Amino acid sequence: MKGGCLCGQVRFEADAPLRAVFACHCTQCRKTSGHFWAATSVPLDRFRLTESAGLRWFQSSAEARRGFCGNCGASLFWEPQGEGRISIAAGALEGETGLHIAQHWHREDKGDYYDIPDT
Ligand SMILES: [Zn+2]
Ligand SMILES: [Zn+2]
Structure with missing residues (x-):
C-alpha cells in the first residue's frame, strides 16, 4: 500500500497485512493531528520511505517520536522506540485500505465536541 503527505515530499510504501486502525x-x-490520531501499524521491515525530502521528526515523549512533513505539515508517523514498528496515519494512505477503526484509546482525554462510537 502506498501513501504520502499532501505535497508529496514524503512518500512511503507499507506491505500488507496492515494492523487495524487504532484511534487515540x-x-x-x-494536538498533533488537529482532531484525533487514527493509525495503522506495520513492522519496520515491511515499511519503506520512497521520498523523504520533507520528513521531519519531533520527539514527542521519551518513548516515541512523530514524523511529519516539514513542507506541508501533514502528520504521518508515530514511532515508538525499540518496538521495531511504525504507526502510519490512516489518512495518509491512498486508495482502498480495507481497514477499520478497531480500538479507541484514551477516551477520557477526547474533545467535548465529538462522540466516540461504541466498538
Ligand atoms: Zn508534504
Ligand atoms: Zn495518543
Missing part, C-alpha cells in the same frame, strides 16, 4: 484521543494525538 490523548492530548498529544489531538
Whole structure:
C-alpha cells in the first residue's frame, strides 16, 4: 500500500497485512493531528520511505517520536522506540485500505465536541 503527505515530499510504501486502525484521543494525538490520531501499524521491515525530502521528526515523549512533513505539515508517523514498528496515519494512505477503526484509546482525554462510537 502506498501513501504520502499532501505535497508529496514524503512518500512511503507499507506491505500488507496492515494492523487495524487504532484511534487515540490523548492530548498529544489531538494536538498533533488537529482532531484525533487514527493509525495503522506495520513492522519496520515491511515499511519503506520512497521520498523523504520533507520528513521531519519531533520527539514527542521519551518513548516515541512523530514524523511529519516539514513542507506541508501533514502528520504521518508515530514511532515508538525499540518496538521495531511504525504507526502510519490512516489518512495518509491512498486508495482502498480495507481497514477499520478497531480500538479507541484514551477516551477520557477526547474533545467535548465529538462522540466516540461504541466498538
Ligand atoms: Zn508534504
Ligand atoms: Zn495518543
